[in-house]
Structures are given as C-alpha cells and as structure tokens.
Amino acid sequence: NDQLALPVGTTLDRFIMRKQEDFPYATGELSQLLRDIALATKIVNREINRAGLLGVTGTFGQQNIQGEEQQKLDVIANIRFIRALRNGGEVCAIISEEEDHIIQTGNARGKYIVAMDPLDGSSNIDVNVAIGTIFSIYRRVSEGGDGTLEDCLQNGTKQVAAGYIIYGSSTMLVYTTGCGVNGFTYEPSLGEFFLSHPNIRTPKKGKLYSCNEGNINSFPDGIKAYISYCKEQNYSGRYIGSLVADFHRNLLKGGVYIYPPTATSPNGKLRLVYECNALALIVEQAGGKASDGSERILDKTPTELHQRCPLVIGSPDMVDKVEEFMKAEL
Numbered sequence: 001n002d003q004l005a006l007p008v009g010t011t012l013d014r015f016i017m018r019k020q021e022d023f024p025y026a027t028g029e030l031s032q033l034l035r036d037i038a039l040a041t042k043i044v045n046r047e048i049n050r051a052g053l054l055g056v057t058g059t060f061g062q063q064n065i066q067g068e069e070q071q072k073l074d075v076i077a078n079i080r081f082i083r084a085l086r087n088g089g090e091v092c093a094i095i096s097e098e099e100d101h102i103i104q105t106g107n108a109r110g111k112y113i114v115a116m117d118p119l120d121g122s123s124n125i126d127v128n129v130a131i132g133t134i135f136s137i138y139r140r141v142s143e144g145g146d147g148t149l150e151d152c153l154q155n156g157t158k159q160v161a162a163g164y165i166i167y168g169s170s171t172m173l174v175y176t177t178g179c180g181v182n183g184f185t186y187e188p189s190l191g192e193f194f195l196s197h198p199n200i201r202t203p204k205k206g207k208l209y210s211c212n213e214g215n216i217n218s219f220p221d222g223i224k225a226y227i228s229y230c231k232e233q234n235y236s237g238r239y240i241g242s243l244v245a246d247f248h249r250n251l252l253k254g255g256v257y258i259y260p261p262t263a264t265s266p267n268g269k270l271r272l273v274y275e276c277n278a279l280a281l282i283v284e285q286a287g288g289k290a291s292d293g294s295e296r297i298l299d300k301t302p303t304e305l306h307q308r309c310p311l312v313i314g315s316p317d318m319v320d321k322v323e324e325f326m327k328a329e330l
C-alpha cells in the first residue's frame, strides 16, 4: 500500500501529485480540481478566522431556498468556492446548498460536477463553534456544454472523490478518491496543508451517540429504542449541531451520528446530494457505514438537487444496530 510510503508531514500538493503518478493515464484534471478546492479552503479559512474581528458575522438578512437564515459567511464561502472552481476550469457545473438551481461555470469542456455545502453548521459561527465544508465530485455523463440535471443527480456510488473541511481548533481537510481516507492539517503560518492522519480507519464499535435529543418525541420508534439502548450501555451523548464536527469526532473516536425523520423534518434535515453522499463515501472508505435507517445511502438515487434524507452514519457495528432496531419496530 503506497499510502504507507507517504510520511506524515507530506504536503497536500505533493500527496495529490504522488497519487496521480499511481494512475499513468490520468490527465491531472482531478488533481487540479482538488488543488482548486484546497485553495478556496485557505481563503474561506482566512475569512472565518477573521470573522469575529471584521464584524462579518451575523445574518445577511435573507433566507436561502430552504427558508433558513443565511449568514454572511455562507455567502462568502459560496462565492469563494464557485469562483475557484470556475477559474480552475475542470468543473462544468456546481450544486450548492446556497443556490436553488445548477450553477453553470461556463467551462463547457470541464469533465466534473461538484456538489457542495460551502459552509455547513453556519448557525454556529457566532458562538465560535467548529463549522465545515462538504464536497462531492462526480464525472459528468453528458458530452460537453452545460452540466445537466442528469449529471447532477448521480447515485452516490458514482462519486470519484469526496471530502470535508473542518474549521475547528485547527483546520483540516479530509478526503477520499476511493482508495482510503486521508486527513491533512492546515499550518496557517506556512499556508500549507500537511498529511497528519494517513489512511484513517474508523473504529468498528464506538461509545458515542450523536443526535438532537430535543426532538426525541417525534423520532421513529426504532430510533427511540436505540437511544434507550445507548443509555443502558452507558454510551456518551455528544452533539455539537455541526454535522462535519460531529462526523469527524465520531470517525476518529468511534460513534454514530443520527438525523432521523422528525415532526418538522419528515425526511430528516440533511441533504442527500451534497451532505449525506459525501460523508457516506468517506465513512465507507474508512471502514464505516451510512444508512437512511434501512437502505445504504450510496445506493439511493437522488431525484432532486436539494432532497433531504435521514442519516445514520458512523462505526459499522453501531449503524447495523440502529438498522436492527428500526426493523424490529416496523
């Protein structure tokens, strides 16, 4: 496994370059695209770090298409990522949580589609809690010109890469191209990401459960029963309310994150195309599992860009257990 050949401390650029060498016929476009995302991440990271100082926190006074308040930094992150992807030239179309329709970059020959939530958990910005960016990369199925709906509604198994950035006590970029998961930590004074978490494997079992227990009265019976089971087992409840941060902790420590259907969100809250699918590919690549309660997330066929989907994700034994409880309550 050549991942072992790349030592901790390897820069992200070098890592991407070395990975490309493993595929002699690769054109380098995916590598360039990953570098474009890393560049946009550095810019967004700078904006986030300065947010408290520059007075750019607080709401922007408008709502996004899901009727949620948009924060200024959501708008900034959206603009920064779109600009980087447009300038990079490898992407023909983008799906963003912040925009109703497909964003055409004008790169008619761009081979890739990016689906992203530019800044997730943005209600946490004002209180200095970790937030994140989530992205998925697909190869287009259409033959040039604008990206089509068909390009954008591909099954999660078709992702060629997926990743997230966590803006936490340090900033990290974690991604997969389908050969394991690697994590890079940002060194702000050098402006570089360094390999810090090579070949991440999630523990098979865990002792953390993460859900918004305030909604428990409207959870499906199977989830209620599973939460009682967690308490019987003396598991710890851990919920930040920032998907990337909750996911990242559970990925490293072992745990399960659950966003089930609720009274106010009958299909769950999270979005299949640019939240669930990306994290599902990452967790599977790290040895974990992702389900909607009964079906594997990656097998679901999206029908709408902003479609919501229940999410149960994390350590494989814990996800299996949740599915068992769900089945028993049917």
Ligand code: AHM
Binding pocket: 068, 097, 117, 119, 120, 121, 122, 123, 212, 241, 242, 243, 244, 269
């Ligand atoms: P956002 O995309 O509007 O930022 O909302 C998504 C966030 C996730 O990060 C988090 O896991 C979830 O919403 C928390 O929801 P809730 O407050 O209902 O528990």
Ligand code: MG
Binding pocket: 097, 117, 119, 120, 121, 275
């Ligand atoms: Mg989101």
